[in-house]
Structures are given as structure tokens and as C-alpha cells.
Amino acid sequence: MDIRDKFLHYFKGAGHLILPSASLIPQDDPTVLLTTAGMQPFKPYYLGVKKPPAVRIATVQKCFRTSDIESVGYTPRHLTFFEMLGNFSFGDYFKKEAIHYALDFLLNVLGLDIERLHVAVFKGEGKLPRDQEALDYWKGEGIAQDKIYAFGKSENFWGPAGDTGPCGPCTEIHYDFGPEYGCGLPECNPECGCGRFMEIWNLVFTQYNFNGREYEELPSKNIDTGMGLERIEAVLNKHPSVFKTGLFANIRKKIDQLASAYPGDREDEAYKRALTIIADHTRAIYFLTTDGVIPSNEGRGYILRRIIRRATRFGRLLGIEHTFLNHLGQIVIHDYSQAYPQLKEKKDFAFKVIKDEEERFSTTLKEGNRVLRSALAKLKERNNQEMDPKDAFRLYETYGFPVELTQEIIKEQGFSLDMAKFDQYMAEHVRKSKGQSAFDKKIDKKIDLYRKLAKKFQIDFVGYQNLRSSSEIAQILKSPSAKEVLPAESLHENQTGEIILSSTPFYAEKGGQIGDRGKIMLNGSLFEVHDTQMPVEGIYIHKGKMVKGQLKVGDKVRAEVDAGSRKDISKNHTATHLLHWALKAVLGKEVNQSGSFVHNQRLRFDYVSYDAPKKKDMDQVEEIINRKIQNNDVVRIFETTKAYAQEIGALALFDEKYGDFVRVIEINNYSRELCGGTHIKRTGEIGLFKIISDSSIGANTRRIEAVTGMHAFHYLNHKVHMFEKVADTLGGEDPLQAVQALKDANEKLARQLGNMSIKEARDELMSKFDYHEDDPKPKAFFFNFSNSGYKTNLDAQALALLGDQIKDVYNQKMVFMALGNTIKDKPVLVIQATPDLVKKGLHCGKLAKDAGKKLGGGGGGKPDFAQSGGSRPEAIDQALDMLNKTFEKLCG
Numbered sequence: 001m002d003i004r005d006k007f008l009h010y011f012k013g014a015g016h017l018i019l020p021s022a023s024l025i026p027q028d029d030p031t032v033l034l035t036t037a038g039m040q041p042f043k044p045y046y047l048g049v050k051k052p053p054a055v056r057i058a059t060v061q062k063c064f065r066t067s068d069i070e071s072v073g074y075t076p077r078h079l080t081f082f083e084m085l086g087n088f089s090f091g092d093y094f095k096k097e098a099i100h101y102a103l104d105f106l107l108n109v110l111g112l113d114i115e116r117l118h119v120a121v122f123k124g125e126g127k128l129p130r131d132q133e134a135l136d137y138w139k140g141e142g143i144a145q146d147k148i149y150a151f152g153k154s155e156n157f158w159g160p161a162g163d164t165g166p167c168g169p170c171t172e173i174h175y176d177f178g179p180e181y182g183c184g185l186p187e188c189n190p191e192c193g194c195g196r197f198m199e200i201w202n203l204v205f206t207q208y209n210f211n212g213r214e215y216e217e218l219p220s221k222n223i224d225t226g227m228g229l230e231r232i233e234a235v236l237n238k239h240p241s242v243f244k245t246g247l248f249a250n251i252r253k254k255i256d257q258l259a260s261a262y263p264g265d266r267e268d269e270a271y272k273r274a275l276t277i278i279a280d281h282t283r284a285i286y287f288l289t290t291d292g293v294i295p296s297n298e299g300r301g302y303i304l305r306r307i308i309r310r311a312t313r314f315g316r317l318l319g320i321e322h323t324f325l326n327h328l329g330q331i332v333i334h335d336y337s338q339a340y341p342q343l344k345e346k347k348d349f350a351f352k353v354i355k356d357e358e359e360r361f362s363t364t365l366k367e368g369n370r371v372l373r374s375a376l377a378k379l380k381e382r383n384n385q386e387m388d389p390k391d392a393f394r395l396y397e398t399y400g401f402p403v404e405l406t407q408e409i410i411k412e413q414g415f416s417l418d419m420a421k422f423d424q425y426m427a428e429h430v431r432k433s434k435g436q437s438a439f440d441k442k443i444d445k446k447i448d449l450y451r452k453l454a455k456k457f458q459i460d461f462v463g464y465q466n467l468r469s470s471s472e473i474a475q476i477l478k479s480p481s482a483k484e485v486l487p488a489e490s491l492h493e494n495q496t497g498e499i500i501l502s503s504t505p506f507y508a509e510k511g512g513q514i515g516d517r518g519k520i521m522l523n524g525s526l527f528e529v530h531d532t533q534m535p536v537e538g539i540y541i542h543k544g545k546m547v548k549g550q551l552k553v554g555d556k557v558r559a560e561v562d563a564g565s566r567k568d569i570s571k572n573h574t575a576t577h578l579l580h581w582a583l584k585a586v587l588g589k590e591v592n593q594s595g596s597f598v599h600n601q602r603l604r605f606d607y608v609s610y611d612a613p614k615k616k617d618m619d620q621v622e623e624i625i626n627r628k629i630q631n632n633d634v635v636r637i638f639e640t641t642k643a644y645a646q647e648i649g650a651l652a653l654f655d656e657k658y659g660d661f662v663r664v665i666e667i668n669n670y671s672r673e674l675c676g677g678t679h680i681k682r683t684g685e686i687g688l689f690k691i692i693s694d695s696s697i698g699a700n701t702r703r704i705e706a707v708t709g710m711h712a713f714h715y716l717n718h719k720v721h722m723f724e725k726v727a728d729t730l731g732g733e734d735p736l737q738a739v740q741a742l743k744d745a746n747e748k749l750a751r752q753l754g755n756m757s758i759k760e761a762r763d764e765l766m767s768k769f770d771y772h773e774d775d776p777k778p779k780a781f782f783f784n785f786s787n788s789g790y791k792t793n794l795d796a797q798a799l800a801l802l803g804d805q806i807k808d809v810y811n812q813k814m815v816f817m818a819l820g821n822t823i824k825d826k827p828v829l830v831i832q833a834t835p836d837l838v839k840k841g842l843h844c845g846k847l848a849k850d851a852g853k854k855l856g857g858g859g860g861g862k863p864d865f866a867q868s869g870g871s872r873p874e875a876i877d878q879a880l881d882m883l884n885k886t887f888e889k890l891c892g
Contacts, residue, residue, distance in 0.1 A: 003110070003232060004060045004339060007085045010105050011058035016087060019053075021062045021340070024291040025300065025698070033300040034064045034288075038086030039204075039224040045090055046166055046206065046222055055092040060085050060229070062287055062340070066303055069310075070408060073277035076241035077198060080307060081284035082230050089223035098203050098223045099137045102173060106201075110236065116176045118190050118197065119143055122157055122169035123150030128215060131156075131169040134205070138171070149189055158204045158224075166206045166218065173201040175235045195240050201227040243276050251279045251331045258327060261319035274314040281311040282328040283336075289350040290342050292696040294703075295357045301698070306402040308354065309361045313405060316365060323358045326351050349695050349703070361400050368399030372406065376413055385415055389422040396426075446485050449477075450536040453500060459540055460503035463516070464637070464678065465804070465865070467505050467561040473520075473553050475500040477541075490552035491527065499527060499542045499551070505561050506542055508534035512596040513573055513677040517544075518561040525549030566678065568600040571686045571708045574635055574667070574679045578628055578689070579605050579704065580651070581671040582621045587613055593651075594701055598677065601711055605704045606697065613702075618694055625689045632684030633668035636797030638828065640664055640869045641858045648824065650674050661860055666796075669824070681801065688712040716746045766806065773810060778837060778891040781806060781817035782880045786827075786873060795823050796867065799830040807834055816842060816891065818851075818883045822873040827855045829868040829879055838863045841890045847883055854879040 001009065008018050022041035024034050035041065038061040044050035061084045071078035087101060106112045119138050124130035130150065138148055150156075159167030174190040174197045182188050182196030190197040206222040208215040230242040237245050243252070255275050256266075264271060288304050295305035308325065315324055329351065337344040375391040387410055395401035407417045457474050477485040477498040491497045499520060506529060509515035515532030526548040533541045551557065576596050583591045587609055595606035613621075645662045650672040665675045667683060680686065690712040697703045707715050720743045771779045785799075799819045807815045812834050820829045829851050831844040838844075845859075848866035852859030857870025868879070 003229060003236075004083070004085070006109055007105070007227075008058055008060065010109055011056075011087050011101070014056070014087075014101060016056040016058040017054035019057055019059050021060060021083075024062050024064055024288055025293065033303065034066070034293075035061065036063055036065050037061075038063065038084035038226045039088065042088060042090075042224075046224070052090045055090050056088070057090075058085075058087045060339070062291075064284055064288065064303075069307065069404070072280045073273040073314075076195065076243065077231065077234070079228075079230060079242065079280055081280070081287055082228055085227045085229055085232075087223070087225050091220035091222065094207075094221050094223060095133050095203075095205050096137050098205070098225060099134065099141060099171070102201055102203060102225065102227075103141045103143075106173070110232070112175070112235065114142060117143065118147045118149065118174045118176055120149045120151050120156055120172045120174065120190055122171070123152055125153040125157070128153070128157070128169075128208075131171070131205070134169070134171045149191070151191065155191070159206070160210050164210050164212050166208070166222070167210050167215070168205045168207040168221075170202055170204040172199050172203075174199050177238070177240045181240055198231055198234065198240055200231045200235060201225065243279060247335075248279050250335055251282060251328055254328055254331050255279060255318070258315075258320050258324050259318035261321070263319060271318065274317050277314045278311050278318075278328070281307040282325060283332055285311065285325065285354060286329045286332045286343060286350055287336075287340070289353050290340075290346040292698050292701075294353055294697045294701075302402070305357065306404060308357050309365075309400065309402055310405050310408075312358055312361050313365060313409075323355060323362060325354050325358050329354065346695060349693065349697075352705075353697075364399040368395055368401050371395060371399065372401075372409060376410060376415060379415060387415055387417045389418065389425040392417055392422050393425055447535060449485060449487075450539050450541070454536045454539040457500065457502070457539070459501065459538060460862075461505075461507075461540065462503055463505035463507050463561065467518075467563050467566060469503060469505045469559050471501040471503045471557055471559050473499055473551060473555045473557060474502045476551070476553055490550055491546040492550045493546050493548060496543075496545045499529075499544075500540065501542065501557070501559060504532075504540045504542070505559055506532040506540060507561075507566070507569075507678055508532045508540050510534055511675065511677050512576075513569060513598040514600070516561045516569075517565055518559070520544075520551070520557050520559050522551060522555050522557045523549070525551050527551055565600045567680070567685075568709060568711070569598060570678045570680045572600070572603040573598045573675075573677045574665075574683065575625070575686055575689055575706065575708050576603055576605050577665060577667060577671050577673055577675070577679075578625045578683065578686075579603075579621070579706065580607070580673070581667070582624045582628075583607055583609075585624065586617050586621050602692075602705060602707050605706070606701060607704070608701055612696065613694065618691060622689065622691050628667070629683045629686045629689060631668075632682050634795055634797060635679050635681055635683060636664075636666040636795045637679060638664055638666070638796040638800070638830075638867050638869075639861060640867065644826070644857060644869050645672075645674055648672055648826070661858075681797065688716075690715055720746045766809070771810070776814065778814045778816060778887075779810060780884070780887050780891075781815075781819065782884050783817075783819055784876045784880060785819065785821040786876060795821065796828045796830060799828070800832075800865070800867075803830060803832040807832065810834075816887055818847075818880055820876040820880060822876070825873060827857075827868075827870050827873040827876050827879075829855065829859065829876065831861070831866045831868070831883065833864050835864060837891060842887070847886060851879040851883060854882060 012018050022035060026032055026035050026040060032040070038059060039046070041061070042052070045052040063084050064081050068078045069080055072080055089098070106117070107114055121134045122131040135148055139145065156170050156172065157167070158170050159165065177196055177198065179196065183192060183194035188194060188196060190199065202225065204224040206224060207218055209218050230245065230247055233245040233247055234240060234242045252275060255278055262271060284307055285304065293300050293304045295301055295308060311325060333343045333347050372395060375387060379385070379387065392403055392406050395406050396403050403422055410417060453475060462469050476488045476491055478488045479485050485498065488497065506516040506518060507513065509532065516529070517531060518529045520527040520529060520542065527544055528547050529542045529544040531543045533543060535541060576598060580593050592608045593605065594608050597604040639661050642662050645664050650664050651674065662674045663676055664672055665679055666672045687709040689708050690706060692705045692707060692715065694702060694704045724743065768783070769781060799821060803817050803819060806817060814834060814836055816833045816837050818829060818831045820827065829848065831848050831851070833842045833844050843863045844866035845861040845863060848859030848861050848868045852868040852870055854875050855868055855870030856872035856875065857868065859866060859868030861867055
């Protein structure tokens with residue numbers, strides 16, 4: 001048995017109820033972010049709020065303390081994550097039994113030498129008396145008088161947790177590693193910080209209630225004890241460092257292997273310190289993540305982000321240039337999953353979260369280090385020892401450096417940071433930044449350049465309608481270093497860089513949706529676009545590599561989005577809308593989205609729910625979504641006023657700021673959300689929807705990961721093959737039948753996917769107008785579908801699609817149309833014009849604005865495409881008549 005098992009076995013024999021460790025995320029305790037002590041889950045029992053399940057309880061509790069983060073690596077015994085072995089009594093036994101149990105376990109179960117044990121008791125202070133009882137009990141158990149010490153309230157008195165409440169004296173057991181580990185002074189004792197003595201067990205005697213004025217004896221007294229597993233392991237190892245124990249042996253060995261490129265001496269303090277920090281933080285990272293904590297900029301999520309990034313930074317100091325935490329995480333899971341099964345159960349989720357966070361910080365770490373070195377060099381030049389809080393904030397905001405990490409780094413170099421000034425600067429920045437976009441907060445040279453370019457160029461995004469377009473290279477940028485980009489005239493073969501086009505079909509990453517990839521071409525020259533970003537609102541940055549030939553500013557090029565990737569992204573984005581709607585339908589309207597990530601291969605959806613869904617609930621969600629896919633419902637996309645969007649119940653997410661006009665994604669008549677992303681035209685295009693996982697990522701917050709289309713098919717197919725292998729291995733009739741049933745279900749879903757097709761938009765409208773395809777004269781289409789038999793099919797999105805088809809029939813030449821309909825008792829008018837008519841003076845956006853007034857609402861859009869809406873469907877004909885007259889005047 002290991003120490004955990006021995007401890008629990010011993011106290012079970014002493015009549016204690018054995019309970020499993022509580023989560024690191026405290027339940028029903030808003031006063032703390034994380035579980036910091038073994039007694040914390042039992043606070044309601046100590047406070048009398050709840051009745052304990054037994055009067056005697058023992059646990060091995062996972063704990064995390066932020067107060068020790070900066071000390072880790074600088075002492076041999078400080079940890080962030082640790083395990084606390086504790087026995088508790090609620091009105092049952094008290095000091096005598098608690099002292100006996102502790103000493104009996106140490107001496108007779110673990111085999112410690114009593115001569116190595118020293119104890120401390122409360123010496124009394126003010127009106128609080130000396131704890132003579134504890135002292136006498138220790139003597140009675142065989143502890144010599146010269147090994148008993150009495151210390152004051154700061155060392156040997158616990159509580160109250162607030163201004164009033166339960167409290168009492170405590171007694172500590174210290175282990176003496178011997179004078180060879182000490183300072184050599186004759187007065188050396190457990191209070192000395194030399195390292196000779198290590199506190200291993202603390203026994204708290206909750207016997208008083210402080211009412212704000214005096215200490216009253218409690219009628220029912222309690223016991224709360226805690227012994228650090230890592231510390232007692234160090235004692236048994238006969239070495240005062242907890243990091244020399246078997247608990248850290250495997251992870252230290254793995255770090256040594258990963259640090260093979262370390263250029264220095266592995267015996268120097270810098271190496272040992274970095275190794276220790278990584279070893280400690282890795283344990284904490286995986287225990288926190290599997291308990292549901294995810295990296296963020298606040299609360300417990302910030303604590304996790306802070307230690308992930310601290311570990312990453314020290315990994316770089318050891319010469320580990322790649323992501324490495326998940327390699328260490330595998331060791332943690334292997335070593336601890338028997339005692340803590342959730343590590344193995346949630347390992348895949350943990351690996352994804354930690355890899356994403358490590359990669360995110362790795363991209364800015366090198367650049368941030370350069371900025372930091374530059375700031376410190378300036379301080380040296382000015383002979384100044386204190387860092388400007390603006391520089392620390394820049395590292396935090398732009399490069400993701402937790403301020404505590406910056407503080408630690410500059411301290412190593414002999415500099416300081418006034419945290420009070422930093423907090424003041426931070427608060428002022430937050431106040432000024434309210435209402436600004438996240439991009440506006442970045443203040444480095446890159447952003448300054450991007451801002452200037454955004455003012456210089458008016459870039460048209462045409463990617464909602466087209467995946468290919470002709471354009472002109474407005475600007476080329478190269479990166480001579482990671483922290484800056486500079487304008488350039490050209491890009492040559494094998495060079496990486498950034499291209500800004502005058503107009504682009506490439507969607508830039510935002511709203512949780514990744515940026516498009518594709519090609520920019522001219523004759524034989526080819527620039528591969530690996531990613532599209534929008535660092536400043538209005539500017540589209542195409543990042544990639546010049547694969548062949550060269551391109552220069554002013555070139556007339558062909559921009560082409562990777563259609564397959566875009567289609568998969570659009571499927572997944574529409575699927576997130578379906579998922580949001582389905583979760584509300586099944587779990588309740590209180591379910592709300594808290595985040596998302598839309599990739600071409602998968603989607604991630606975070607949502608707030610007060611209760612964890614049952615499996616049957618998630619099965620129902622999945623079934624509803626797939627039924628909507630089979631229904632092949634229309635996905636309508638239209639721009640309208642914010643007021644109208646609110647009126648029709650469109651969901652606005654994340655408290656985003658919206659202008660007067662918004663883009664609404666409407667699926668049939670059940671899902672409406674404000675969204676700027678790309679979507680498919682019908683739900684049937686999704687093909688198949690499959691939830692891969694649904695897990696907790698924090699208090700009341702869960703994360704769904706899912707796949708669609710062929711990715712879902714391959715996922716299910718893989719599962720089928722896996723079960724086939726299992727069935728073959730198991731043999732027998734029943735396993736084969738079970739696997740066959742899964743295979744049949746998968747094949748059925750595959751057939752459904754294969755039979756899915758997208759219906760072509762009907763061309764009935766063409767039969768109502770007698771225009772010849774080769775007619776060079778302007779061709780106008782004005783029609784109100786409210787009075788026709790196609791009303792239910794031709795919604796706002798369908799009207800736009802129909803208009804595109806009509807323009808294609810006439811080769812995108814000399815076509816103008818205004819098509820109206822009534823949707824949910826609201827008028828919608830879609831106005832389109834080919835470019836040649838726009839040149840003649842037609843501006844659909846202006847016309848839509850005027851038409852919107854007729855409809856009792858508003859409208860707007862681009863010169864070649866716009867939309868109007870309002871509250872008066874009976875006025876559609878009037879609006880069409882007005883548009884007809886304007887057309888005759890300009891083009892007739």
C-alpha cells in the first residue's frame with residue numbers, strides 16, 4: 001500500500017468514514033477560487049450549515065495554493081498542487097485522541113523515529129490561554145519536553161475565517177532531518193528557516209467561537225488535521241526536498257529527456273530551478289484542467305493560464321523549443337490516475353485545452369521576451385530600477401505575459417515593478433477601453449502599421465457571395481523580425497509575407513471562425529494563403545508563402561478561396577447555430593452560448609447550463625439536429641436593422657457591440673442569430689452531425705466538441721472498425737451482434753449522407769418576363785411574391801439566391817431587380833444590380849434605404865446588393881413602384 005492507502009486504512013480502522021477527494025473547484029463556496037486545504041469541503045459542517053454524513057471522516061484531498069507560486073523552485077518544499085491527508089472530528093473526539101492518532105500513525109504505521117519528531121503548541125496570547133492540554137498530551141505520548149515548543153498566535157492559532165466564527169489553537173508536528181541540513185546555530189528550532197526542520201502535520205483544535213469581542217468556548221468542539229503527502233514522502237526518503245521523492249521521479253526524468261538541448265551545466269541552480277518549476281506546475285495543470293478549469297483572463301482560469309505560461313517559459317530556458325506539456329501530462333496521468341480516475345477519463349479534453357494554450361503563448365513568447373529585454377536595457381541606460389507599468393501592461397495585453405511572470409523575470413535581473421501602480425494603470429485602461437474592440441487594445445508597432453493601412457485602403461469583402469474574384473494587390477508586407485512588419489514592393493519565390501488586396505473573397509478570422517486559406521495568382525505566379533486575419537477592423541491580411549514566381553504591388557490578380565475548406569467551415573458554423581437552438585429546446589431557455597470555435601474539421605461549442613445534461617438529453621439534441629439536417633431547411637442570411645433583429649428574436653451573443661444594421665442568420669423559422677460568419681444555404685448540406693464529447697470546463701460551463709459531414713462519417717466509420725476489432729478479439733455471438741448493430745447504424749447514416757443533395761433554386765420567375773439572353777438593353781425585374789404561390793419558399797435568402805441566378809443567365813450584364821416578400825408578417829425587399837448598371841448611377845444601398853422608409857423600417861447595403869425591411873408588408877408594391885420609376889429615370 002502507498003501512504004494514501006495506509007492513511008485511509010488506518011483511520012477507517014479508527015471508525016472514520018472515508019470520503020473521496022472533492023474537486024479543486026469549490027462547491028457552494030464563493031469566497032475562494034480553488035480548494036486550498038483538506039478541511040475546505042467541510043466548511044459547512046464546521047459552520048453548522050449542514051450536517052456531516054458522519055462524526056468522523058478521513059480524506060486525501062487535492063489542494064492548490066496560489067500563495068506559493070513564486071516560491072516554487074526557490075525552496076525544496078513549496079508546491080502549488082499538493083495532496084492533504086486529513087482526519088476530521090465533528091463534535092466527537094478532541095485533542096487527546098487526535099494527538100494519539102497522529103503519533104501512532106507516524107510511529108507504528110510509517111515507522112518514523114520518535115527522536116526525530118518535534119512539536120509546537122500555542123503559548124497563549126492576550127486573553128487566550130496557553131494550550132496546556134496539548135502540551136500534556138504530547139508528553140503523555142512520549143515526546144520529550146525539550147522537543148516541545150510554544151509559539152504565538154501567528155504560528156499556532158487558526159481562524160476565524162472572517163471577522164467572527166469558529167477558531168482555536170493548533171499544534172504542529174515537525175520532522176528533524178538532522179544538523180547536517182541546518183544552520184549550525186545552537187538555538188535552531190522548528191521556527192528557523194534553515195531547512196533542517198519540516199512541518200509535516202498540523203492539528204487544529206476548533207474550541208472557540210469569536211463573537212467580535214471575546215472568545216467563547218464551543219459546546220461542540222471539532223478536529224481538523226492536515227498532513228502533506230509530499231512532505232511525509234520526503235521524510236520517508238530522508239531528504240528535505242519534496243522534489244527528490246518518488247512522486248516526482250518519473251516527471252523529472254521526462255523533463256531531463258526533453259531538455260536534451262540545454263546548453264549549460266545541469267547541476268547549476270538555474271537548471272534545477274526550472275526543472276522543479278515545470279515538474280510542480282505540470283501536476284497542477286493537469287489536475288486543474290481535468291477538474292474543469294480552463295485558461296482565461298480571470299478567476300481560476302487566470303491562475304491556470306499563469307502556471308501554464310510560467311511552465312512554458314521555463315521550458316524554453318531549458319532549451320525545449322516545442323510544445324511539451326502534454327508529454328509530461330502523460331506521466332502525470334500514468335502516475336496518478338489510479339488514485340484519481342478522472343485524470344484518465346478527461347485526458348483527451350485536458351490535452352486539447354493545454355495544447356491550445358501552450359501553442360497560443362508560444363507564438364508570442366519569443367517576441368515578448370525581446371520586448372522585455374529592450375525595456376530592461378532602457379532601464380539600465382537610465383540607471384532606473386523600476387519598470388514602467390505601461391511596459392508590464394503591454395507584455396500582458398499584447399504578448400500574454402501574466403504580470404506575475406513579468407515581475408518574476410525582472411526580479412531575476414535585479415529590477416522591480418510597483419504592483420499598485422500596475423493595478424492602477426490596468427484599471428484606467430479597462431475604463432478607457434470599454435466599447436472598443438479587442439484589437440484596439442494592442443499597442444505594438446504591427447498594430448500601428450495596420451491601423452494606418454486600414455485608414456489608407458477601403459477594402460471590399462466579397463466572400464459572402466463569391467469564392468473567386470479579380471482584385472489588385474494594394475500592399476505587400478514582410479516581417480524582418482517577429483515584432484514588426486514593413487511595407488515591401490514585391491514577394492519572390494519561397495518568401496513568406498502578407499498581402500492586402502483591394503477586394504477579397506477571403507474571410508478573416510473573427511467571431512470564433514477561423515480565417516480562409518487559398519491562393520492568390522497571376523499567370524504562373526502563385527501565393528498560397530495559409531491564413532486570413534483582421535488585426536484591425538476593416539483590414540484583411542492574407543498570410544502565406546510565395547510558392548512560385550513573384551507578385552508586386554499593383555498586380556491584377558485572381559484570388560481564390562479553398563472551396564472545400566470554406567464549405568466545411570460553413571457547415572460547422574451553421575451547425576453551431578443548430579446546436580445552440582437544440583440545447584435551448586431540450587435543456588431549457590436558460591442555456592446560453594459562452595464561446596465557440598469553428599474549424600473546417602470540427603466545431604467546439606461552450607455553453608452555460610446550471611445542470612449537467614443526461615445522456616438521453618444529449619442523444620435528443622443530436623437527433624433533433626440530424627432531423628433538421630434531413631429536412632434540408634433553408635438558411636436565410638440577411639442584413640437588417642438592429643431593432644428589427646431584436647423584434648424577430650435574433651440572439652445577440654457575448655454582449656458584443658452592434659451598429660445600426662446587423663447580419664441575421666435565420667434557419668427556417670426556429671433559429672435566428674446575429675452573426676458575421678459564413679454559412680451554408682440549406683441544412684442538408686451539413687450531411688451529418690455527431691457529438692464527440694460533452695464535458696465540464698468550469699462551474700456551470702460545459703463544452704461540446706462535434707464533427708459534421710464527411711468528418712462525422714469518418715469518425716463513425718473509425719468507431720465501427722474499432723468495435724469490429726474488439727468483437728473479433730472477444731469472439732462469441734453477443735459481441736459480434738453488438739458491433740454489427742453499430743456498423744448497421746453507421747452504414748445507414750452514411751447512406752443518408754450520400755443521398756443528401758441541395759435543391760436548385762427554381763426559375764419560375766423567368767417565365768413571367770420576356771427578356772432575350774442577348775438583349776443589350778437594361779433588364780428589370782420587379783416582383784412581389786407576397787401575392788404568389790411561392791411565398792413560403794422564397795424567403796429573404798432565397799430571394800438573394802434567385803437574383804444571383806437571374807444575373808448569371810444574362811452573364812452578369814444589364815440586370816436590375818427588386819424582389820419582395822412577406823416573412824412572418826414582416827416585409828423583406830432584396831435589391832440587386834449588375835456592375836455595369838452601378839456605373840450608370842444605380843446604388844442598391846441608397847435605394848434600399850429609401851424603400852425601407854416606405855416599408856416602415858429601413859434598409860441599406862452595397863452598391864450592387866442591398867436589403868430593406870420594416871413593419872408594413874402592404875407597402876411592398878409601393879416600394880417596388882418607387883424603385884421602378886427610379887430605374888426608368890436612370891437606365892430606361
